[in-house]
Amino acid sequence: MTIAIEAPAGAMIAGEQAQSRRSPLIAVKDVVKVYPTVAGDAVLALDHVNLDIESGEFVCLVGPSGCGKTTLLRLLAGLDTSDAGTSSLAGKALNGPSPEVGVVFQQANLLPWFTVMQNVLLPLSVGGARKSEQLITQIQALLRVAGLEGFENKYPYELSGGMQQRASIVRALARDPKLLLMDEPFGALDALTRERMNAELQRIWMASGKTVVLITHSIEEAIFLGDRIVVMSPRPGRIVRELKVDLPRPRVSTEMLGNPVHTALAREIRMLLE
Amino acid sequence: MTDIRTESNAMDLIASSSAAAKNRRRNERIRNIGIGFAGFLTLVLVWKLSVNYFNVPSYILPAPEQVVVALWSGLAVPVTSPLGWYLPLWSTMANALAGFLIGALLGLFFGSLMAEFRPVETALMPYAFALQSLPKVAIAPLIVIWCGFGDGSKVAMAALLAFFPMMVNSFAGMRAAEVERIELMKVLSASRLETYRLVKLPSAAPYIFAGLDMGIVYALLGTIVAEFLGAQEGMGVAITKAQAVTDVAGVFAALVVLGVTGILLHLIVRWVERSIVHWADRGKH
Numbered sequence: 001m002t003i004a005i006e007a008p009a010g011a012m013i014a015g016e017q018a019q020s021r022r023s024p025l026i027a028v029k030d031v032v033k034v035y036p037t038v039a040g041d042a043v044l045a046l047d048h049v050n051l052d053i054e055s056g057e058f059v060c061l062v063g064p065s066g067c068g069k070t071t072l073l074r075l076l077a078g079l080d081t082s083d084a085g086t087s088s089l090a091g092k093a094l095n096g097p098s099p100e101v102g103v104v105f106q107q108a109n110l111l112p113w114f115t116v117m118q119n120v121l122l123p124l125s126v127g128g129a130r131k132s133e134q135l136i137t138q139i140q141a142l143l144r145v146a147g148l149e150g151f152e153n154k155y156p157y158e159l160s161g162g163m164q165q166r167a168s169i170v171r172a173l174a175r176d177p178k179l180l181l182m183d184e185p186f187g188a189l190d191a192l193t194r195e196r197m198n199a200e201l202q203r204i205w206m207a208s209g210k211t212v213v214l215i216t217h218s219i220e221e222a223i224f225l226g227d228r229i230v231v232m233s234p235r236p237g238r239i240v241r242e243l244k245v246d247l248p249r250p251r252v253s254t255e256m257l258g259n260p261v262h263t264a265l266a267r268e269i270r271m272l273l274e
Numbered sequence: 275m276t277d278i279r280t281e282s283n284a285m286d287l288i289a290s291s292s293a294a295a296k297n298r299r300r301n302e303r304i305r306n307i308g309i310g311f312a313g314f315l316t317l318v319l320v321w322k323l324s325v326n327y328f329n330v331p332s333y334i335l336p337a338p339e340q341v342v343v344a345l346w347s348g349l350a351v352p353v354t355s356p357l358g359w360y361l362p363l364w365s366t367m368a369n370a371l372a373g374f375l376i377g378a379l380l381g382l383f384f385g386s387l388m389a390e391f392r393p394v395e396t397a398l399m400p401y402a403f404a405l406q407s408l409p410k411v412a413i414a415p416l417i418v419i420w421c422g423f424g425d426g427s428k429v430a431m432a433a434l435l436a437f438f439p440m441m442v443n444s445f446a447g448m449r450a451a452e453v454e455r456i457e458l459m460k461v462l463s464a465s466r467l468e469t470y471r472l473v474k475l476p477s478a479a480p481y482i483f484a485g486l487d488m489g490i491v492y493a494l495l496g497t498i499v500a501e502f503l504g505a506q507e508g509m510g511v512a513i514t515k516a517q518a519v520t521d522v523a524g525v526f527a528a529l530v531v532l533g534v535t536g537i538l539l540h541l542i543v544r545w546v547e548r549s550i551v552h553w554a555d556r557g558k559h
């Protein structure tokens with residue numbers, strides 16, 4: 001495990017920034033997560049993970065399957081607790097979910113007894129949320145962007161897998177959350193829809209100043225969307241490198257191809273993952 | 275031009291495919307009814323032939339046509355006639371339904387409590403198991419002592435019998451709610467009651483309907499048993515009266531009336547279920 005000893009250059013930069021500015025929105029320090037298994041031997045899913053995320057930043061998390069990306073995201077969402085280390089959100093220790101956070105799960109996870117509209121409005125009808133006209137108009141616009149117009153009154157089983165996933169993204173955005181945690185949100189989509197959704201997500205992010213943490217298996221997607229790409233090692237999950245993406249915004253996917261910065265980044269990530 | 279043509283063709287295709295599906299369903303239904311009817315006719319024929327062939331006396335097993343006559347004599351009277359099936363059936367149904375409602379609601383309530391609060395589960399589970407394995411009709415005499423020979427004990431018996439399948443099923447259904455859906459509610463900071471109402475209760479709906487389906491038939495059974503133990507009216511009384519004068523055809527006719535009622539109640543529950551739980555068992559993509 002020489003990789004872990006190697007100083008992550010990106011982390012240093014981010015660390016200095018955090019020092020010079022106010023404290024980061026998310027601070028994860030030396031977090032360890034162990035899963036007990038039925039067989040008895042525990043699985044070390046996260047091994048001393050350190051990660052700071054600034055408010056307004058777009059961070060992409062890449063790593064081989066089973067390396068602990070979802071585990072890390074679940075910790076940030078307040079769905080799980082770490083076995084060692086500390087994690088905080090907006091300066092407060094993370095204990096339990098916060099209503100300011102929107103989560104897109106790896107599976108669409110729509111409620112089958114509700115229509116698409118009822119599903120995407122769910123965040124506004126529970127947890128003491130207020131249902132404002134403005135939010136509802138915004139949701140209708142999002143449904144249009146997600147290509148779900150005309151499907152508002154359909155049930156999830158009447159939708160394709162990709163449509164369900166898009167509906168779940170709209171649901172995660174419904175409360176206009178400050179922090180958006182997305183677990184492979186576009187995994188189920190075809191290449192073109194995926195590009196379109198990436199562009200939309202970039203637009204929404206640029207317009208709203210949200211903080212986004214997005215897990216992806218696609219190097220292209222990570223470079224297109226991220227300010228910073230966090231690369232994790234195979235299990236036990238460690239952060240092996242953080243890479244800044246120095247490409248101007250708004251990024252356009254057709255202009256990315258052949259861009260030397262893009263090519264160099266893609267090659268570096270590929271080598272880290274291999 | 276070509277575009278429009280393809281589109282209209284596509285629309286035709288949609289229309290014809292849904293029409294074909296409807297046709298297929300109808301044909302299947304007609305076939306099923308046909309099979310059921312043929313089976314029924316065979317049964318009646320075998321019954322008739324064996325009664326004739328073995329010379330069975332009618333106080334042991336009446337011939338089918340005697341049962342039909344008995345059945346008809348109870349149908350072809352004014353609704354308020356004391357000789358008809360209507361009054362006793364109404365009495366039995368009213369008590370069974372009242373008991374069913376009470377039992378089902380209590381079952382849902384306690385099942386929910388047990389699913390929602392571990393201590394309640396720990397406290398109640400042993401009793402639930404013990405009572406579940408007890409043949410509950412054996413409690414009927416006790417209930418008659420407590421509630422008398424009137425409607426009270428009939429309702430109580432129906433409620434008792436409807437309670438258990440509902441409690442067990444709603445408990446199991448709520449525990450079977452998918453973790454991911456509960457986590458979704460957690461992420462949304464939903465309250466416990468919101469999670470119960472919007473996730474756990476709908477998750478349990480298929481189980482709850484299975485419980486209702488059992489419960490409604492059990493409630494009917496409970497009422498009849500209570501009526502056997504010396505009530506004044508109801509189908510159970512009609513049966514004991516017929517039995518007292520060895521009117522076996524009358525007993526059979528009463529059983530037919532009860533059987534048809536049970537099937538109708540079951541069909542009603544299934545129909546309500548299909549319209550409410552339409553999303554169950556539809557493939558996840």
Ligand SMILES: Nc1ncnc2c1ncn2[C@@H]1O[C@H](COP(=O)(O)OP(=O)(O)OP(=O)(O)O)[C@@H](O)[C@H]1O
Nearest residue numbers: 035036043045064065066067068069070071072235
């Ligand atoms: N609830 C659990 N119980 C036991 N082990 C678990 C549990 N959840 C995850 N793991 C283990 O922890 C490791 C990390 O899992 P995680 O889901 O975080 O991976 P991932 O990086 O999201 O993978 P993928 O890209 O395939 O979604 C895996 O090896 C998995 O076996």
Ligand SMILES: [Mg+2]
Nearest residue numbers: 069070106183
């Ligand atoms: Mg995952």
